[in-house]
Amino acid sequence: MSRTSAAINLHTPAHVQANGRTYALPKQPVIVICLDGFDPEYLQKGIEDGTLPTIAALRETGYLGTALASLPTTTNTNNTSIVTGVPPAIHGINGNYYLDAETGEEIMVTDARRLRCGTILGAVSKAGVQTAVVTAKDKLLKVLAYEMDGIAFSSEQPDSADLSALGVSGGEELVGRSKPDQYSADLSLFALDAGLELLAAVKPGLMYLSTSDYVQHKYEPGESESNRFHGEVDRRIARMIELGATVALTADHGMADKSTAEGQPSVVYVEDALNARFGAGSVRVICPIADPFVRHHGALGGFVRVHLLKPGNVGEMIAFARSLPGVELVLDRATVCERFHLPPDREGDFAVFSDRSTVVGARREDHDLSALGNHRLRSHGGIGEQRVPFLLSRPLKPEYRERAQTGVLRNFDIFDFALNGVA
Numbered sequence: 001m002s003r004t005s006a007a008i009n010l011h012t013p014a015h016v017q018a019n020g021r022t023y024a025l026p027k028q029p030v031i032v033i034c035l036d037g038f039d040p041e042y043l044q045k046g047i048e049d050g051t052l053p054t055i056a057a058l059r060e061t062g063y064l065g066t067a068l069a070s071l072p073t074t075t076n077t078n079n080t081s082i083v084t085g086v087p088p089a090i091h092g093i094n095g096n097y098y099l100d101a102e103t104g105e106e107i108m109v110t111d112a113r114r115l116r117c118g119t120i121l122g123a124v125s126k127a128g129v130q131t132a133v134v135t136a137k138d139k140l141l142k143v144l145a146y147e148m149d150g151i152a153f154s155s156e157q158p159d160s161a162d163l164s165a166l167g168v169s170g171g172e173e174l175v176g177r178s179k180p181d182q183y184s185a186d187l188s189l190f191a192l193d194a195g196l197e198l199l200a201a202v203k204p205g206l207m208y209l210s211t212s213d214y215v216q217h218k219y220e221p222g223e224s225e226s227n228r229f230h231g232e233v234d235r236r237i238a239r240m241i242e243l244g245a246t247v248a249l250t251a252d253h254g255m256a257d258k259s260t261a262e263g264q265p266s267v268v269y270v271e272d273a274l275n276a277r278f279g280a281g282s283v284r285v286i287c288p289i290a291d292p293f294v295r296h297h298g299a300l301g302g303f304v305r306v307h308l309l310k311p312g313n314v315g316e317m318i319a320f321a322r323s324l325p326g327v328e329l330v331l332d333r334a335t336v337c338e339r340f341h342l343p344p345d346r347e348g349d350f351a352v353f354s355d356r357s358t359v360v361g362a363r364r365e366d367h368d369l370s371a372l373g374n375h376r377l378r379s380h381g382g383i384g385e386q387r388v389p390f391l392l393s394r395p396l397k398p399e400y401r402e403r404a405q406t407g408v409l410r411n412f413d414i415f416d417f418a419l420n421g422v423a
Contacts, residue, residue: 037213039254045221067409078252087341092116095288122147129205248418254385302382305348326358356384
């Protein structure tokens, strides 16, 4: 599939088109937030504990529901789905990490070279709307800001953008503090604070803010550190609403405990198991959750791709993989692509999904879990982390409320609802 740009519909100047969907240009600031790793359990617990008062109020003043994320439930895949409004079969980013079947090269996705379509942000910016992106993780920036005219930087590299037109040298001066450590809650709060400062200073018509899941990987719903972080997010959303923005929030994936009752990681090393059963060097397993932030999870998640390195009986391998404890689902390439809208040329010969309490990996030697310390392993990537919150700060139009109540929402519908669906 060739790369195509999201195009402006010249016949309806109040709208743009991106990847076959139409979006109204905003008449007031619209902020879309991807709260990384925001499992519905955090939402439910936060409302019950009173730590999310602004979000809780959206049940009456806006919309509060859930949607499904794209598979695999990883950061790159779903941030890309959200900003393009389409699934991985169209945009091409099917994980943080994949194997190029033609070259045999293992590729970590850190730029837009493998993106196969344009973005909503790019289309809106080219229609003359002031547009901005701030992301916690710098690895996402080139994809999120692809062909976008506007302000774009990350919490990891906040001074990479020229903000002299705003009277500041860069993101650090804009926010008023130094860039955070990449393994900190402040990596996310810095991105939200930058959005608040931009909202106050220039009121961008459309802004996308994406956070890190550092907190969610370490702390379960209800823990004090988790409550503190999500409470800070809630307060920032309240301020955005006070400043006149329509705020929409979803997540790239959920998060689940992946440890045994004794606190040990519950892991199935799929490559070790398959090579032990079918012969050394039979397969290579690729973990699409692998990224520069592996201290979070040791590159262990809920989904792996299996590539045959020599001729073998795929059916027998699939049947054996299905028998492994903790494995929920195993699908051949054609089936996994059809069911989860994935690009066939970037998938393995078959895919293995763990259940919500287990992770799957490659070889034991490939995964370093020493950085977990005393924390239980919490991760994502599979079907168990597909359900995510879907929130808007304003009431929905009747037709959109009916869609939300009777249809299947996807997290990549969030721009449609934020730009087209609020009353």
